[in-house]
Amino acid sequence: MSCLTVNNLEVTFSIQKQKARAVRGVSFELGNTRTLGIVGESGCGKSITALSIMRLIPSPPGKIEAGEVHFEQKNLLSLPERQMRSIRGKRISMIFQDPMTSLNPVFTCGNQIAEALRLHKGMSRDEAAAFGMELLSEVGITEPLRAWSSYPHQLSGGMRQRIMIAMALSCSPRLLIADEPTTALDVTVQAKLLELLKKLQDTKDMSMILITHNLGIVAGMAHDVIVMYAGEVMESAAARELFDSPLHPYTVCLLKTIPAVERREERLTVIPGSVPTLLDIPDGCPFHPRCPQAVERCKKEHPPLHNVNGSKRLVRCHLYE
Amino acid sequence: MNNEICIDVRDLKIHFPARGGLLGKVNGWTKAVDGVSFAVNKGEVFALVGESGCGKTTTAQAIMGLIKPAAGSIQINIGDRDGHNQKNWDKLNAAGRKELRKQMQIVFQDPYSSLNPRMTVRSILEEPLIIHKMGSQKERAARINELLEQVGLAKSYLDRYPHEFSGGQRQRIGIARSLATSPKLIVADEPVSALDVSIQAQIINLLQDMQSRYNQTLLFISHDLAVVRHIANRIAVMYHGKIMEMGSDEQIFSGSLHPYTKLLLKSVPTISVPQSSEKMAADKKGIAADTSSTGSKAQNEVCELLTPEPRGCSFYPRCPVKSQQCLNETPPLKDFGGGHLCACFKSMQE
Numbered sequence: 140m141s142c143l144t145v146n147n148l149e150v151t152f153s154i155q156k157q158k159a160r161a162v163r164g165v166s167f168e169l170g171n172t173r174t175l176g177i178v179g180e181s182g183c184g185k186s187i188t189a190l191s192i193m194r195l196i197p198s199p200p201g202k203i204e205a206g207e208v209h210f211e212q213k214n215l216l217s218l219p220e221r222q223m224r225s226i227r228g229k230r231i232s233m234i235f236q237d238p239m240t241s242l243n244p245v246f247t248c249g250n251q252i253a254e255a256l257r258l259h260k261g262m263s264r265d266e267a268a269a270f271g272m273e274l275l276s277e278v279g280i281t282e283p284l285r286a287w288s289s290y291p292h293q294l295s296g297g298m299r300q301r302i303m304i305a306m307a308l309s310c311s312p313r314l315l316i317a318d319e320p321t322t323a324l325d326v327t328v329q330a331k332l333l334e335l336l337k338k339l340q341d342t343k344d345m346s347m348i349l350i351t352h353n354l355g356i357v358a359g360m361a362h363d364v365i366v367m368y369a370g371e372v373m374e375s376a377a378a379r380e381l382f383d384s385p386l387h388p389y390t391v392c393l394l395k396t397i398p399a400v401e402r403r404e405e406r407l408t409v410i411p412g413s414v415p416t417l418l419d420i421p422d423g424c425p426f427h428p429r430c431p432q433a434v435e436r437c438k439k440e441h442p443p444l445h446n447v448n449g450s451k452r453l454v455r456c457h458l459y460e
Numbered sequence: 461m462n463n464e465i466c467i468d469v470r471d472l473k474i475h476f477p478a479r480g481g482l483l484g485k486v487n488g489w490t491k492a493v494d495g496v497s498f499a500v501n502k503g504e505v506f507a508l509v510g511e512s513g514c515g516k517t518t519t520a521q522a523i524m525g526l527i528k529p530a531a532g533s534i535q536i537n538i539g540d541r542d543g544h545n546q547k548n549w550d551k552l553n554a555a556g557r558k559e560l561r562k563q564m565q566i567v568f569q570d571p572y573s574s575l576n577p578r579m580t581v582r583s584i585l586e587e588p589l590i591i592h593k594m595g596s597q598k599e600r601a602a603r604i605n606e607l608l609e610q611v612g613l614a615k616s617y618l619d620r621y622p623h624e625f626s627g628g629q630r631q632r633i634g635i636a637r638s639l640a641t642s643p644k645l646i647v648a649d650e651p652v653s654a655l656d657v658s659i660q661a662q663i664i665n666l667l668q669d670m671q672s673r674y675n676q677t678l679l680f681i682s683h684d685l686a687v688v689r690h691i692a693n694r695i696a697v698m699y700h701g702k703i704m705e706m707g708s709d710e711q712i713f714s715g716s717l718h719p720y721t722k723l724l725l726k727s728v729p730t731i732s733v734p735q736s737s738e739k740m741a742a743d744k745k746g747i748a749a750d751t752s753s754t755g756s757k758a759q760n761e762v763c764e765l766l767t768p769e770p771r772g773c774s775f776y777p778r779c780p781v782k783s784q785q786c787l788n789e790t791p792p793l794k795d796f797g798g799g800h801l802c803a804c805f806k807s808m809q810e
């Protein structure tokens with residue numbers, strides 16, 4: 140059974156009077172209690188994809204041009220805003236990459252968590268405080284009482300991030316979208332949080348979309364992975380398959396850039412060239428100017444997603460025709 | 461103070477009033493930084509690592525003169541040759557502070573709130589050059605283009621506003637801004653944690669280049685040891701407002717003494733990349749990765765975070781090798797030779 144199905148999602152931004160395609164025909168399916176990792180270089184459209192599911196694209200300049208997002212027998216993209224509001228934060232919650240999107244600087248953190256709990260769960264003030272404080276210690280905050288009564292600016296970057304996680308988890312969502320949830324946390328706290336998310340997944344029947352540039356985390360957490368580039372899905376595979384044998388040249392390049400903790404390298408590997416801007420995505424394969432394996436055809440013909448050896452694995456590259 | 465030292469921090473203490481209880485009364489102090497001393501040499505990359513909330517940003521802000529310490533001293537020495545350039549924030553007047561701040565730049569941890577939303581990328585990058593009266597308009601324009609390219613952003617971004625960018629793109633705008641004036645000292649607070657690996661590598665390489673070309677001093681704050689490994693000459697590991705271990709990259713990465721450092725090192729989630737694979741994939745050289753997040757089991761047992769004891773070692777609640785002594789006494793930061801310092805009773809016995 141699937142929890143979420145995204146079909147042919149298209150999102151544009153109007154930039155300098157032109158339409159820039161930030162998400163180009165993205166489709167994926169997320170199974171119940173599964174975790175889908177979304178990876179790809181900065182600016183490839185990961186956050187915009189996530190925000191579209193929540194229908195939180197700033198509009199204008201953004202616009203969801205086409206596509207369907209099926210969740211609990213509804214197409215979220217055609218739902219009236221009022222109905223969407225009752226899903227957001229309750230059935231689907233999101234940990235935003237930008238902490239200030241979900242934290243209000245003029246209220247204490249406790250105030251904000253309690254508000255969410257009262258709104259969505261109908262708890263009393265005292266119940267919300269007790270439950271909320273419990274949640275804060277679960278996400279690894281050492282002094283929950285202090286954090287509860289602090290304003291966001293009085294907490295460190297990593298503490299703020301965990302407050303957001305606590306808020307997102309407070310209403311036991313069916314689907315959690317976590318956009319770079321642990322970037323500000325050291326590995327030991329990170330591990331603890333990821334463990335907590337896994338546990339919730341099993342006990343609370345939660346499915347998860349995990350957006351992160353940390354491929355180590357994806358390897359440890361995700362069942363399935365999609366690799367995005369310039370707004371498109373380049374490869375889609377089970378996590379183990381993807382890391383064991385990356386197929387798409389972009390995935391191969393991406394995996395090579397991971398710095399190792401075991402040794403010091405004089406120079407870290409980079410993928411030569413840079414990510415195209417939305418207004419000048421190359422013709423043909425969007426990756427061709429940087430691709431070590433590009434052939435003439437890649438410059439002209441846009442590769443479709445090829446199904447590789449009859450499995451569920453998809454690769455957008457002419458080499459796998 | 462030695463002329464070769466760029467930042468000299470001695471016994472720095474920074475406390476914030478802590479509110480507790482549901483009514484939010486001030487009922488104590490958060491010792492964000494609790495007696496930290498270290499010296500950063502000129503032209504060195506010094507990394508401050510440690511878990512969330514241990515006081516890294518607060519230390520950085522004090523060094524930048526943005527927070528006033530409760531106790532201790534911070535001396536900054538950016539001058540070129542003569543030894544008369546030692547500056548202490550407390551002893552400077554407003555003009556002196558401004559002058560000093562010019563020579564240092566900070567990359568803020570939060571790429572979202574540190575860029576002025578009403579300024580275009582062009583004006584964000586040009587501002588420090590104008591403030592410091594650097595170059596003609598034409599030279600400034602050339603410099604801006606160069607900076608953008610160095611951080612991997614396209615020229616077409618120049619007339620757009622911060623909110624139009626992704627998290628990683630904003631972070632790079634912040635980095636470009638801090639590099640604009642080629643300052644002698646850069647304090648970079650988690651400069652690459654919002655970036656994906658490929659751009660992370662590009663930025664680290666860039667910082668390294670800048671650093672060796674202009675003999676810049678770089679104070680690099682991060683919680684990511686894999687990144688630190690590739691850039692730092694010396695590292696201080698902080699925990700709960702104190703330095704637990706300090707040493708050269710070799711000493712920390714190959715001969716770490718403190719149990720917290722060891723825990724950090726072994727919990728890095730990795731996907732190791734073996735040399736060959738039977739499935740040659742698309743790549744002729746055949747790289748493949750193996751999904752093993754090493755250590756993720758071991759660390760969780762000791763990962764229980766508890767409120768630290770008021771006395772004794774603050775790492776006690778999580779320490780795998782603790783003893784009774786650690787509960788009763790605070791371990792001093794002891795010199796183990798060659799500039800390798802560690803605050804742990806266990807390592808003193810060995």
Ligand SMILES: Nc1ncnc2c1ncn2[C@@H]1O[C@H](COP(=O)(O)OP(=O)(O)OP(=O)(O)O)[C@@H](O)[C@H]1O
Pocket residue numbers: 152153154161179180181182183184185186187188197200201236352417623624625626627628629656
């Ligand atoms: N409000 C906006 N106006 C115009 N362009 C935008 C806007 N928001 C995002 N974009 C563009 O859309 C593209 C995708 O952005 P998105 O935030 O999804 O990237 P991302 O994959 O999440 O990157 P990162 O890893 O850096 O967070 C980027 O090129 C970005 O510049």
Ligand SMILES: Nc1ncnc2c1ncn2[C@@H]1O[C@H](COP(=O)(O)OP(=O)(O)OP(=O)(O)O)[C@@H](O)[C@H]1O
Pocket residue numbers: 292293294295296297298323476477490491492510511512513514515516517518519569683
């Ligand atoms: N303005 C403030 N008022 C009260 N407490 C504060 C303030 N700023 C920081 N603190 C507290 O000081 C401690 C250290 O915070 P700091 O931001 O230095 O941590 P950090 O090491 O940078 O953590 P992170 O890795 O999460 O960014 C935290 O407990 C934080 O709550």
Ligand code: SF4
Pocket residue numbers: 387388389424425426427428430431432433434437442455456457458
């Ligand atoms: S289609 Fe061509 S350019 Fe694109 S990834 Fe495959 S080989 Fe490289």
Ligand SMILES: [Mg+2]
Pocket residue numbers: 185186187236318626627628
């Ligand atoms: Mg993003």
Ligand SMILES: [Mg+2]
Pocket residue numbers: 295296297516517518569649
């Ligand atoms: Mg910080």
